[in-house]
Amino acid sequence: MSTIAIPNETLPRTGIAATLPAPAPLADADRKPLTKKETAADHPTWCPGCGDFSVLALYYKLIEKRKMLHENICTVAGIGCSSRFPYFVQAHGAHFIHGRALAFASGVSLSRPDLHVFVFGGDGDAFSIGGNHFTHTARKNIKLTYVVMDNFVYGLTKKQTSPTSPIGFKSKTDVGGSTDRPVNPMKQAISAGATFVGRATATNLPHLLKLMEAAMDHDGFSFIECLSECIEFFPGAFDAAVPRKGGTFTEIPSEHDVTDEYAAYKLCDAPWPGVFGTFYKVDRATKNANEAKLITDSRAKLAGVPDWQILQRNFDRMK
Amino acid sequence: MSTIAIPNETLPRTGIAATLPAPAPLADADRKPLTKKETAADHPTWCPGCGDFSVLALYYKLIEKRKMLHENICTVAGIGCSSRFPYFVQAHGAHFIHGRALAFASGVSLSRPDLHVFVFGGDGDAFSIGGNHFTHTARKNIKLTYVVMDNFVYGLTKKQTSPTSPIGFKSKTDVGGSTDRPVNPMKQAISAGATFVGRATATNLPHLLKLMEAAMDHDGFSFIECLSECIEFFPGAFDAAVPRKGGTFTEIPSEHDVTDEYAAYKLCDAPWPGVFGTFYKVDRATKNANEAKLITDSRAKLAGVPDWQILQRNFDRMK
Amino acid sequence: MSDNTSTATTNDSSRTSAITESVIRIAGDSQDGIQAIGGFLARLAGRSEQEVMTFMTIPSTISGGPSIFQVRIGSGEVLSAGDEADVLLCFYDHSYANHISSLKRGGIVLYDSDHVTPKEDMLSVYRHVGVAISSLTVEAIGGTGRDKGKNIYALGLIARMFDLNVPKLTKLIEERFGGKDPSIVTNALNCFNGGYGHQIQGLIESFRFEHAEKTGAPQVVMSGNEALAYGIIAAGVRFGAGYPITPWSEIMELLRRELPKYGGMFVQTEDEIAAISMAIGGSYAGRVSVTGSSGPGISLKTEALGWASMAEMPVVVIDVQRGGPSTGMPTNQEQSDLNIACFGGHGDSPRVVLAPSSVEDCFYTAIEAVNIARKFSTPVIILSDQAIATRIEAFPCPDLQNICQDISPDFTPVADHKPYDLTATDGVTRHIAPGTRVASGKYPVATGLEHDELGHPTGSGKLHTQMNAKRRNKLRKLASELPVPKIYGATEGHVLLVGWGSSKGPIEEAVKLGRSQGEAVSGLHIKYINPLPNGLENLFNGFTHVVVCEINDEGLYGHGQLASLLRSRYCDPRIKSVTKTDGLPWKVKDILTRALALTK
Amino acid sequence: MSDNTSTATTNDSSRTSAITESVIRIAGDSQDGIQAIGGFLARLAGRSEQEVMTFMTIPSTISGGPSIFQVRIGSGEVLSAGDEADVLLCFYDHSYANHISSLKRGGIVLYDSDHVTPKEDMLSVYRHVGVAISSLTVEAIGGTGRDKGKNIYALGLIARMFDLNVPKLTKLIEERFGGKDPSIVTNALNCFNGGYGHQIQGLIESFRFEHAEKTGAPQVVMSGNEALAYGIIAAGVRFGAGYPITPWSEIMELLRRELPKYGGMFVQTEDEIAAISMAIGGSYAGRVSVTGSSGPGISLKTEALGWASMAEMPVVVIDVQRGGPSTGMPTNQEQSDLNIACFGGHGDSPRVVLAPSSVEDCFYTAIEAVNIARKFSTPVIILSDQAIATRIEAFPCPDLQNICQDISPDFTPVADHKPYDLTATDGVTRHIAPGTRVASGKYPVATGLEHDELGHPTGSGKLHTQMNAKRRNKLRKLASELPVPKIYGATEGHVLLVGWGSSKGPIEEAVKLGRSQGEAVSGLHIKYINPLPNGLENLFNGFTHVVVCEINDEGLYGHGQLASLLRSRYCDPRIKSVTKTDGLPWKVKDILTRALALTK
Numbered sequence A, B: 001m002s003t004i005a006i007p008n009e010t011l012p013r014t015g016i017a018a019t020l021p022a023p024a025p026l027a028d029a030d031r032k033p034l035t036k037k038e039t040a041a042d043h044p045t046w047c048p049g050c051g052d053f054s055v056l057a058l059y060y061k062l063i064e065k066r067k068m069l070h071e072n073i074c075t076v077a078g079i080g081c082s083s084r085f086p087y088f089v090q091a092h093g094a095h096f097i098h099g100r101a102l103a104f105a106s107g108v109s110l111s112r113p114d115l116h117v118f119v120f121g122g123d124g125d126a127f128s129i130g131g132n133h134f135t136h137t138a139r140k141n142i143k144l145t146y147v148v149m150d151n152f153v154y155g156l157t158k159k160q161t162s163p164t165s166p167i168g169f170k171s172k173t174d175v176g177g178s179t180d181r182p183v184n185p186m187k188q189a190i191s192a193g194a195t196f197v198g199r200a201t202a203t204n205l206p207h208l209l210k211l212m213e214a215a216m217d218h219d220g221f222s223f224i225e226c227l228s229e230c231i232e233f234f235p236g237a238f239d240a241a242v243p244r245k246g247g248t249f250t251e252i253p254s255e256h257d258v259t260d261e262y263a264a265y266k267l268c269d270a271p272w273p274g275v276f277g278t279f280y281k282v283d284r285a286t287k288n289a290n291e292a293k294l295i296t297d298s299r300a301k302l303a304g305v306p307d308w309q310i311l312q313r314n315f316d317r318m319k
Numbered sequence C, D: 001m002s003d004n005t006s007t008a009t010t011n012d013s014s015r016t017s018a019i020t021e022s023v024i025r026i027a028g029d030s031q032d033g034i035q036a037i038g039g040f041l042a043r044l045a046g047r048s049e050q051e052v053m054t055f056m057t058i059p060s061t062i063s064g065g066p067s068i069f070q071v072r073i074g075s076g077e078v079l080s081a082g083d084e085a086d087v088l089l090c091f092y093d094h095s096y097a098n099h100i101s102s103l104k105r106g107g108i109v110l111y112d113s114d115h116v117t118p119k120e121d122m123l124s125v126y127r128h129v130g131v132a133i134s135s136l137t138v139e140a141i142g143g144t145g146r147d148k149g150k151n152i153y154a155l156g157l158i159a160r161m162f163d164l165n166v167p168k169l170t171k172l173i174e175e176r177f178g179g180k181d182p183s184i185v186t187n188a189l190n191c192f193n194g195g196y197g198h199q200i201q202g203l204i205e206s207f208r209f210e211h212a213e214k215t216g217a218p219q220v221v222m223s224g225n226e227a228l229a230y231g232i233i234a235a236g237v238r239f240g241a242g243y244p245i246t247p248w249s250e251i252m253e254l255l256r257r258e259l260p261k262y263g264g265m266f267v268q269t270e271d272e273i274a275a276i277s278m279a280i281g282g283s284y285a286g287r288v289s290v291t292g293s294s295g296p297g298i299s300l301k302t303e304a305l306g307w308a309s310m311a312e313m314p315v316v317v318i319d320v321q322r323g324g325p326s327t328g329m330p331t332n333q334e335q336s337d338l339n340i341a342c343f344g345g346h347g348d349s350p351r352v353v354l355a356p357s358s359v360e361d362c363f364y365t366a367i368e369a370v371n372i373a374r375k376f377s378t379p380v381i382i383l384s385d386q387a388i389a390t391r392i393e394a395f396p397c398p399d400l401q402n403i404c405q406d407i408s409p410d411f412t413p414v415a416d417h418k419p420y421d422l423t424a425t426d427g428v429t430r431h432i433a434p435g436t437r438v439a440s441g442k443y444p445v446a447t448g449l450e451h452d453e454l455g456h457p458t459g460s461g462k463l464h465t466q467m468n469a470k471r472r473n474k475l476r477k478l479a480s481e482l483p484v485p486k487i488y489g490a491t492e493g494h495v496l497l498v499g500w501g502s503s504k505g506p507i508e509e510a511v512k513l514g515r516s517q518g519e520a521v522s523g524l525h526i527k528y529i530n531p532l533p534n535g536l537e538n539l540f541n542g543f544t545h546v547v548v549c550e551i552n553d554e555g556l557y558g559h560g561q562l563a564s565l566l567r568s569r570y571c572d573p574r575i576k577s578v579t580k581t582d583g584l585p586w587k588v589k590d591i592l593t594r595a596l597a598l599t600k
């Protein structure tokens, strides 16, 4: 007969000889909003001038403004310059593998409805290697907020063509200029069934913050493409959207019906640098809610039955 | 100093003691169109009544009608019931791994412009595990024809929910009915940048044949979603599109402008069972053409220079 | 009736012999429901406190096709599904032709005379008993013209032949077909009674299993896939993700169906990479999660598995092995994923690998995998295989009340926390789940980059060296805690047969058979593949030869995958291999013959 | 100036000594163009028929950061980049602090006195020479206020110090900066001349490399990545696909840029799975194709690689190893992908693994990989690594006219063709490319399912056994054709140091060093990892100890990855390991000291 050689154990929580006493859990109301100082962790390793700094700064601001607590945020990323994000935030975080951040984050979101799950990443991470996870997280409408810091280039690996690089972009993998039609992230999101789709730039901070707040408040998969300049490998990429560099930042007109999929789809083709704001936003049951309902239904007849007895009933049927 | 232990060799072509003499290459004009008998290989292992038989029959017909030669067709597939296709066709074929048929076929298409590359597969292969390759093959507009035999279920693995299963479909992975919003393959294709997008059923043969011909003639990535009933695990799935079962087969009205992306996108939402025909068709340079141009340009100054001398020039610069 | 049934005696009924065990092979097409016959027999044996073991083949074509179900029922210890059948039930000529040789000389072939024409030259070798099963079934149901119930009719015949417990069987049939349209149960019972009532021409005796000795816990009967899935639930896992593939799918289907009852969830993802990523996300969120697949999907999971190894994130990965490489032989038995389980993935990425040896062991191994994953903060791979996945066994019902675990996360606030603490007394990384407050305000990052103790990236060669050691040494610690396996048979002798995974039963039978023939053979089963338990070298020392029997290829240098691992660790040239890749489980005789030939 | 520079003599110029070699380490930030200084020195050495070897580190942060370039130039054989530097050039205090210990006692530290403050206690240990490099550069360029050319200024200083060939250097600078804005060349030359003309305070002598003995072919100077990529082109490969990752990206960038000149094509794909799938498609289309990656991407490729093994489709996969597991240490040196290269992927999926030992060997190994892939219809993995990828070496220019191969497909019609012919006299599968007419009208399918000789699926255990044997035996055949490596040093002795890949040079230097100290040490380099060549056991037999030196973890049982493989094959307990994972190439002294300590 089989036995269990390694039994279940209560495990030590930390290997550190604690000098500080463990904090008593505070009622959330007692706690002050976190300041930037409290949310900032490692100094970012980004190049000075990189657009990603702004996105990070706004994340700190969002946490402060919305009075989120350290322990209830979870920051997830894949691999890339932008994906270093979690190291720079003082909160639970995970730096996963290239392109798979959404799948990892879905695991967190689905099993932990109490957390705010934010995912940050780059265009390569999101639309090249991670493209399929993007589609399926969108169609399943898994509750989390995904901000893609789109710089139209592979930053971390030092200037290869990215799936969003415009035709003609000269990179190390397209020395004469790229020829592949780029992905249109907005179209990709809308057609896949994302329920919140927005577009912003790292240069218009109030607008980006507003969008991040709206995304966070959305009950479902919320996606923001944030144009974020790679000063090192694609400088000036988004000047056309920066008024102080002679560009224009065109917000989506307020008449736009964010629940109109076709109108949203058309907006995706607005001439360069495109339009900014919420393209699309609809309510649709989240995967989180659908699974929760499945659980509720399944447990309807099991109220108060301990787990082992549920299993025992199955085993009894196999006798 | 390094040397090469295993030198380049002329390799034997076949291990079979040939009883037949090798055929002299015929001028194509001398050859008769292939008959079904000549193109049919193994007897299909599909369940009797499976929709996939019709698609196969039409492939034979297409080969015959369009006077294609055995050796100039290449049939590629991933894994699934539908993906067994290559075994049933007497022509060069490859049965690759699950979800990666398009990437494999792209390698064939890009390096062999002389071949007709056809890819067949199922909905799981195409839109679940293979979803990202679908998007990128479409955006790169790689010249090949892709027919997805969409049965809204995983056939080979015996009835799990597929990415195209309608909400409420009861499967082994959704015993109470599926809840995830299905992928809309047409929207997926159009938004990704496919240049030929059509929809057909395995029950309307003349229509499917017409569409397959048009797809084959298209210079670019041509995609057909062909509804093909899985008699075993989702019988009746497409009755609504079969007149003899009381359904209606609605062809796309001839006024539809196949170059109008927005109109095509709207068609994708036509109420069940949707509309059939060519949703979208535009001309855009193929990846094949773009790369060919790159080659021509790069070789402009190298006409007549043997390969080793091109390399020698590089090496001379490294002295 | 088997070789080792020397105790067969004549019962009070002049035509009934008492037997201790029997091997019954049912051969037909999978569409005929032959698995159902086998399933009923197995379940009945379980309810009768008999030991039972089954073996089945799955047709590799989509539309079904030839398939067998073999069941061995015994009052004593049943270790394998049996090399040779005592009774062959066959529905078609092809079943007859392909399986007659699996029958013991003098065994009974019971055939559907509507379809099978016996071969002349076989008549003297086997006892032929023909019954017009198809037409009698149609008759029994009442002439619907379809022979859909012929499996149940055949079950009736077998029940008569083995004097089986009819009330119990009736109950099983009612349970199985109940709930649906009541005419279905009626039809089934009509078929069964028809078969049971049929006077079999030419069969002069019937058999009755001796009363089983064992008492104790009531038996449960299930397949290896079921046992693994239920073990995962008992272990307290409440989240998982997977993608379908044969023969893993059944596990995910069961978990997807059952977990919601426990407040849990199982997600069908777009591919295997998403599945393991999501499961790792679930583990990170606070509770060990599960994923799994078979060969092709396991290959796809190795990158994320490497992350779990690097980030020291617990996760359980089930690999139900099948014939490889590539798409290979999807419905056949093989044990060729040991290498990828131990070494799959780039870099040095330590992980734990366990291989259950029986259906019962599947249940307990699942729990152990979860416990090891938690205790050592590591990915754990369970190497099951096609044979054990589909094999049906009876085993004592586990003491669920005591076994079921709660592994829900602990959110007690902490003063400070460094997950990758290099000074941790037990040497093991501990993660705190998101949701846990850290008073120092310093929050950890789980990462796949080499890192410092808090999980922040480092380029320090020194830290890389230390962290590599940390990841490796905790598994050495695990090794020291693992039970040293016991030798089956004498601890000294000529040949020690070593096996892993589902080959345990056949190897132990081979030991019995060998010893009965006077050979100094013993057996050793290795369940903990990576790390290996300590002290195996002492066990090897008692033998002149150590022969590892595994169902994989002999490789470039003539050694199977476990043999290569053992040779590498122990540098003991006594370690040799007997391998095969014919897609089937071991035959007891083959093991013995080949091992003896090798060590002559 | 190095330890083994015992021949240093005084030249006619009273202040110039003749030296046979020197190790110069340049430490600064990557943004300062320190790689450029090293590159110029290496290229100059190549043009002077000197041997040269370099080593560099890449900052692991995005925005650049501390980085070094070390160059060893010699008139004799140069096997490694040198354990200790003769001259350290440092730009910042952190460069000084971190690298002063890499300097030989009595060595020269040349520092930018604008930024570096020497440590008091070092003044007596090393010869300190300060030059205000930053401000002098600004001055040399003409006061633009930016010190962008300070690397070239420093190059001038070095040129003066080593009495380097100024016309050649000037030419190199012109070649490098030519084509762009002409003011750039002018500025660069001004910087160089400024440095060269500067009277270095406190430096009383200069050095001059002895005239190199060797003549023969002119040298080419390139990195390992370049050599691999050009080797692939020379081998006749015209199609490939890849996805960026450090340190592989450079190879794909080069191939993408260069292949069109040869009528070829390299595709940047959406991920590594698509890349290998596309490359295999290219191979299937008729001409062996190439893909590659580093660790994480290699993990992703294993499923498709298994298809190539099963379908017996040739393809070349380059793995430029870096620190693992997972994202690991992306810019550091490691040799920890040997296991995944040999065993990655589910099932028994034989493949060939080769590891080049030097930059020159990268070029030839690429060609050999292609030839093996074709001849044995098999996937071939080339295991390069970060150190060899970025190392710059000079080697004799290959005889390209004779070496460049044509491997274009042959479309001659055939009578009949069974790719997986079990009776093939050489035992090897041959595919015919699509486009080939088959007179019999029977066309093959390339497949990942187990198959019959035509490539159609089978469920036959017998065929599976035969095909497994076919896939395995052809590699045994390859093994018998592989050259047996030669022992470096005496064929008998106390310790045989065994290495693979880029460790060849340091190991051979360790042998030299050991023998100079009277130790009976020899070396053996294994380039063919899988299959291993035959006859290694005979080589081992001459030694009391066999110590495998590798840059990976010692694993659960104390053995590195190659050592484990050798132990498994030979069951020879003399085989031991010296391993490390500090992210750097071997130091010669470490190898020797640790191997001797282990075998005391």
Ligand SMILES: Cc1ncc(C[n+]2csc(CCOP(=O)(O)OP(=O)(O)O)c2C)c(N)n1
Pocket (backbone or CB within 6 Å): A079, A080, A081, A082, A083, A097, A098, A121, A122, A123, A124, A125, A126, A149, A151, A153, A154, A155, A156, A157, A162, D243, D244, D245, D246, D272, D296, D297, D300, D327
């Ligand atoms: C499996 C795998 N493939 C490739 C890489 C190498 N890699 C790291 S980041 C990156 C892409 C970076 O581009 P992007 O996602 O746009 O992020 P950015 O750096 O521009 O912010 C790549 C290809 C990797 N780490 N893992």
Ligand SMILES: Cc1ncc(C[n+]2csc(CCOP(=O)(O)OP(=O)(O)O)c2C)c(N)n1
Pocket (backbone or CB within 6 Å): B079, B080, B081, B082, B083, B097, B098, B121, B122, B123, B124, B125, B126, B149, B151, B153, B154, B155, B156, B157, B162, C243, C244, C245, C246, C272, C296, C297, C300, C327
């Ligand atoms: C990597 C991998 N994952 C999973 C499988 C198992 N598998 C085979 S076919 C298939 C899906 C079949 O569905 P579909 O693509 O819709 O084809 P159908 O059988 O319905 O024609 C799956 C999941 C596999 N062979 N390889």
Ligand code: SF4
Pocket (backbone or CB within 6 Å): A045, A046, A047, A049, A050, A051, A052, A081, A082, A151, A155, A156, A229, A230, A231, A232, A233, D062, D063
């Ligand atoms: S390389 Fe580009 S994306 Fe990366 S940190 Fe620098 S500026 Fe930002």
Ligand code: SF4
Pocket (backbone or CB within 6 Å): B045, B046, B047, B049, B050, B051, B052, B081, B082, B151, B155, B156, B229, B230, B231, B232, B233, C062, C063
């Ligand atoms: S299972 Fe479904 S899809 Fe597969 S062959 Fe049968 S009917 Fe066709």
Ligand SMILES: [Mg+2]
Pocket (backbone or CB within 6 Å): A080, A122, A123, A124, A149, A150, A151, A152, A153, A154, A155, A162
């Ligand atoms: Mg980017």
Ligand SMILES: [Mg+2]
Pocket (backbone or CB within 6 Å): B080, B122, B123, B124, B149, B150, B151, B152, B153, B154, B155, B162
């Ligand atoms: Mg399907």
